[in-house]
Amino acid sequence: MDELRRIDLNQLLTLHALLAEKHVTRAALRVHKSQPAVSHALAQLRTQFGDPLLVRHGGRMVLTARAQALIQPLESALTSLNELLDAPEFDPARTRRRFRLSLSDYAARIVLPPLVRHVRREAPGLDLAISQASREAMMAQLADGEVDLALGIFLDAPEDIEVQDLFQERFVSLADKAALPERGDLSLEEWLERPHIAVAMRPDASDEIEKALASRGLQRHIAVALPHWSAAVDLLAGTDLVLTVASRAVGPIRRHKTLRKFTPPLDLPRFAYQQAWHIRRANDPAHRWLREALLTYSQPSKS
Known part of the structure; x- marks a missing residue:
């Protein structure tokens, strides 16, 4: 407890913003302070922690090892303090929060429109900031506190990441x-002979389709690889291209x-499209409200 007397707790909010924004x-801007005030706070924090925390590298600011180690305990501490001070009942109409979501343009097209309509009706003070990343990057961002919620397919999530199924999906193929x-489809041999479009964040990514082919010792020819679900169909x-994607x-x-x-x-089995979050967010009332809204408004009948 003696250590707490040596630091202004408001500085922890500034530290949280600095670690997140780098x-x-x-x-x-995030903490609604002037740039000189935050620079002064950073100087004090460097003295407090005996570490530069942010250093310039390659033209940008990066976190030191000490700063990286502070992210998780600081996030947990601020969440616990927020829960301690928050009113017992969460009121979405009065909340003032900003959540960072990582999702593909597939989810942006399927899930985001009904979610945003619901948020604007019920919680207009809740802001959403959307980014896109690979599955591996999403897991790292959740762990580092860079994003609050990620949407995707997470088969091997770390123990500190909670995952919830939103809906079931299946693969379909399309072609001109x-x-x-004339029969309207392709045999496996014909399908493999065709050039394919692959949708992935990285051209060399191995998705569920590639894994199913590899398990049978098969391989398809990827003629076009791109990260944009919405553009692939066009x-x-x-x-003569074939596209195989979530329906x-x-x-x-x-x-x-x-x-x-x-x-x-x-044989491509159905799969679950999921939302994932770090366990430190599990009991945050606003975060829980957003997760429940995503679960409700991601269903096909709500789209």
């Missing part, structure tokens, strides 16, 4: 009708008059 000016046999018309990424097939949807000639 930038004095952005941290100042003119490039398909690449098919007038080509809800396609949308109503009637919007794509020259395309045909068919079942992939490969």
Whole structure:
């Protein structure tokens, strides 16, 4: 307890902003202080912790090892203090919070519109900041406190990351009708002979489709690899390309008059689309409200 007397608890909020933003000016905006005030607070924090905390490297500010080690305990401490001081009942209409979500443009198209409508109706003071990253990067961002919630497929999440299924999905294949046999689909041999579009954050990523092929000693030819779900469907018309994606990424097939949807000639099991968060956020009332809203408004009937 003696250590607490040596530091202004308001400085911990400034420290939290500095560790998250890694930038004095952005941290100042986050805590509604002037840039000189945050610079002065950083100087005091450096003295308090006996460490520079933020150092310049390659033209940008990076965290020292000591600062990295402070992220999780500081996040947990501030969450506990917030729960201690918060009113017992959470009122979404009166909350003033900003949550950072990491999700693909698939989720931005499927989940985000109904969620935003719900938030604007019920919690207009709750702001959402959206970013995009690979699954591996999402796990690191959750652990470091850089994002509050991530959406995706998380099969091997670390122990300190909680995962909840939002809805079940299945894979479908699409191709231009003119490039398909009259029967309207492709055999496995024909499917493998075709050039494919792959949707992934990295061109060399191994997704559920690649893993299913590898388990059978098979491989497909990826002619186009891109990270944009929404653009992938538009690449098919007038080509011999095949796209295999989550069914809800396609949308109503009637919007794509020259395309045909068919079942992939490969055993691709259904999969759960999920939300993930760090355990330090589990009991945060506002965070819990947002998770429950995502669970409700991500269902197909609500889209």
